[in-house]
Amino acid sequence: MSTIESLQATLAAEHAAIFLYGDAGAHTSQSAEPDLFGTISMLYRAHRARRDQLRLLLADRGAVPEAAAATYVLPSQLATPAAVRRQSLKTEQRCTEVYAALVANTAGPDRDWAISALIEAAQARILLGGTPETFPGAPELSL
Amino acid sequence: MSTPRAHTSRRTALTLALSAPLALAACDLDPPSAAPSQSPTTPPPPDTEVVASARKAILLTVALLEVVSVQHRPLRARIRPLLDLHAAHLEVLDDGSEDQSPEAALPADTPAMARTQVSGAESNLAVTLADASRQAASGDLARALASMSAAVAQRAVA
Numbered sequence: 001m002s003t004i005e006s007l008q009a010t011l012a013a014e015h016a017a018i019f020l021y022g023d024a025g026a027h028t029s030q031s032a033e034p035d036l037f038g039t040i041s042m043l044y045r046a047h048r049a050r051r052d053q054l055r056l057l058l059a060d061r062g063a064v065p066e067a068a069a070a071t072y073v074l075p076s077q078l079a080t081p082a083a084v085r086r087q088s089l090k091t092e093q094r095c096t097e098v099y100a101a102l103v104a105n106t107a108g109p110d111r112d113w114a115i116s117a118l119i120e121a122a123q124a125r126i127l128l129g130g131t132p133e134t135f136p137g138a139p140e141l142s143l
Numbered sequence: 144m145s146t147p148r149a150h151t152s153r154r155t156a157l158t159l160a161l162s163a164p165l166a167l168a169a170c171d172l173d174p175p176s177a178a179p180s181q182s183p184t185t186p187p188p189p190d191t192e193v194v195a196s197a198r199k200a201i202l203l204t205v206a207l208l209e210v211v212s213v214q215h216r217p218l219r220a221r222i223r224p225l226l227d228l229h230a231a232h233l234e235v236l237d238d239g240s241e242d243q244s245p246e247a248a249l250p251a252d253t254p255a256m257a258r259t260q261v262s263g264a265e266s267n268l269a270v271t272l273a274d275a276s277r278q279a280a281s282g283d284l285a286r287a288l289a290s291m292s293a294a295v296a297q298r299a300v301a
Contacts, residue, residue, distance in 0.1 A: 096293070100286050100289060100290055101286070103276060103282070103285050103286045103289040104282035104283055104285060104286040105282060106282075111276070111277060111285060112277060114289070115273050115276055115277065115289045115292065118289050118290070118292075118293045119269070119273070119289075119292060119293045119296045121293075122293035122294065122296065122297045123293075123296060123297055123299075123300045125297070126297055126300045126301050127300065131301075132224070132228075132294070132297050132298055132301045133294060133297065134228055134231045134232075134294055135231075135235075135287075135290045135291070135294060136290055136293040136294055136297060137286075137289075137290050137293065138286055138287060138290040141235055141287060141290065142231065
């Protein structure tokens with residue numbers, strides 16, 4: 001996969017993450033679950049920032065940044081805080097894998113960006129109540 | 144979300160990183176000179192130093208964790224998972240070379256100070272592994288090292 005293809009794949013993942021966090025935020029009560037709401041809001045903003053950075057990285061290379069899909073398949077109804085956490089953990093899990101792939105397909109400042117994103121997403125999984133992993137974003141290395 | 148590449152078997156990252164130049168050397172059209180050379184003609188694989196420095200950093204951290212866990216038994220439960228993590232990382236970075244056992248720093252006097260010492264060592268290790276990832280010529284090795292850095296950084300907030 002080329003660097004531009006990998007950046008585009010990462011941008012696509014950010015679009016999806018933003019959509020999913022928007023849904024997660026809509027199903028989280030700010031008054032009843034202030035910590036979870038705060039975490040979801042922070043991660044939503046983090047993914048929006050990364051989306052904007054990726055757009056710039058792609059535009060700097062003369063590539064047209066991939067647009068968000070018209071819609072995304074949402075998980076089943078996020079009826080409880082636990083369901084919101086589970087879905088958010090899946091979102092971050094997916095993002096760690098995409099960032100790790102971007103590390104492999106880049107060099108220099110682009111790789112720096114991918115490493116930082118990978119570390120932040122791995123830590124986000126802990127904030128969401130996940131358990132530490134041996135190889136975040138590269139689970140097959142544990143096999 | 145679309146699925147990018149980069150699924151690597153357990154040993155592939157390091158194997159690729161360390162064997163590529165040898166494979167390329169095997170493709171040379173000119174036969175080697177019959178006369179033995181005074182100096183090695185095959186440069187070391189480009190990531191040998193990266194792997195060696197990453198292993199050394201992990202081993203130094205492990206050495207500290209071990210002396211702290213001997214001196215401060217109450218910290219053992221906290222240190223055990225870190226030792227397991229580093230052992231898993233060392234296994235992936237195993238290049239077959241013999242490791243020199245590094246000398247650990249002296250453990251801090253009190254458990255509280257030792258805990259801070261361990262946290263500092265783990266933070267430094269996460270930075271070192273991220274730096275190694277930046278320097279790696281092999282993308283697969285870079286990915287593995289970045290994942291190790293993320294794993295260590297993850298423990299800092301766990």
